[in-house]
Amino acid sequence: xxxxxxxxxxxxxxxxxxxxxxxxxxxxxxxxxxxxxxxxxxxxxxxxxxxxxxxxxxxxxxxxxxxxxxxxxxxxxxxxxxxxxxxxxxxxxxxxxxxxxxxxxxxxxxxxxxxxxxxxxxxxxxxxxxxxxxxxxxxxxxxxxxxxxxxxxxxxxxxxxxxxxxxxxxxxxxxxxxxxxxxxxxxxxxxxxxxxxxxxxxxxxxxxxxxxxxxxxxxxxxxxxxxxxxxxxxxxxxxxxx
Numbered sequence: 001x002x003x004x005x006x007x008x009x010x011x012x013x014x015x016x017x018x019x020x021x022x023x024x025x026x027x028x029x030x031x032x033x034x035x036x037x038x039x040x041x042x043x044x045x046x047x048x049x050x051x052x053x054x055x056x057x058x059x060x061x062x063x064x065x066x067x068x069x070x071x072x073x074x075x076x077x078x079x080x081x082x083x084x085x086x087x088x089x090x091x092x093x094x095x096x097x098x099x100x101x102x103x104x105x106x107x108x109x110x111x112x113x114x115x116x117x118x119x120x121x122x123x124x125x126x127x128x129x130x131x132x133x134x135x136x137x138x139x140x141x142x143x144x145x146x147x148x149x150x151x152x153x154x155x156x157x158x159x160x161x162x163x164x165x166x167x168x169x170x171x172x173x174x175x176x177x178x179x180x181x182x183x184x185x186x187x188x189x190x191x192x193x194x195x196x197x198x199x200x201x202x203x204x205x206x207x208x209x210x211x212x213x214x215x216x217x218x219x220x221x222x223x224x225x226x227x228x229x230x231x232x233x234x235x236x237x238x239x240x241x242x
Contacts, residue, residue: 001199001214002214002221003217005018007191010224010228012054012180012184013054015050015188016047016054018220018224019047019050019051019187019191020047022191022217023040023043023044023047025216025217026198026213027040029209029210029212029216030209033209034201034213035197035201035205036194036197039194039197040194042193043190043191043194045190046186046189046190047187049186049187050183050184053180054180060168062167062168062171063168065164066164066165066168069157069161069164070118072157073121073125073154073157073158074114076150076154076157077114077125080147080150080154081106081113083150084099084102084103084106084145084147085103086099087099088100088103098140098141099145101137102142102147105131105132105138108131109127113128118161118165119165125158129151129154129158198210198214198217
């Protein structure tokens, strides 16, 4: 039997790579002989459709701009966090207290804001800035630590990312009547259908060829499951959703 894998947790690029490798194994073991050719062809068609949209999305100039803007706001939030943490150890009590006030807000949203997926990072940064604007003492703390310019840069970069993301969404929507997300879902269903037929034929018509295929596929799945199991849950996808 073919081992399980949660395909939904793979990034788009990883899903394309996994699907291509899986298809290669099935194709090399003669899907006609294995009685899975219709399901194999259907999966390949769906994978090709999804891959085509993925490549188109990645090729967008706006996507490339988003990568740079995302890096810009990552530097801003990481820089602010680093300054605040260092000032928590300042010899001056008032300075240390100001830093701790700001750090209290950051801690509400957990560590690693820059590692969140892009949409979560956008909303989290907006929430942090809103909290800092909610009380005069936070504004005073920002001024005392000399962070006003840093915070301004963070707000600008985050707003720019949000507006540019909307531009890319409109561009992508105008160019494609079918979304990448929908096509990926179809490819996943096609994979599970093909897997089901392979497993069924391994029971009904066991052979050395189908056993070889299952072993190869399970080896592939083991590699990707290891990748998923060692990935921090908060880590940002590699801009697949930019």
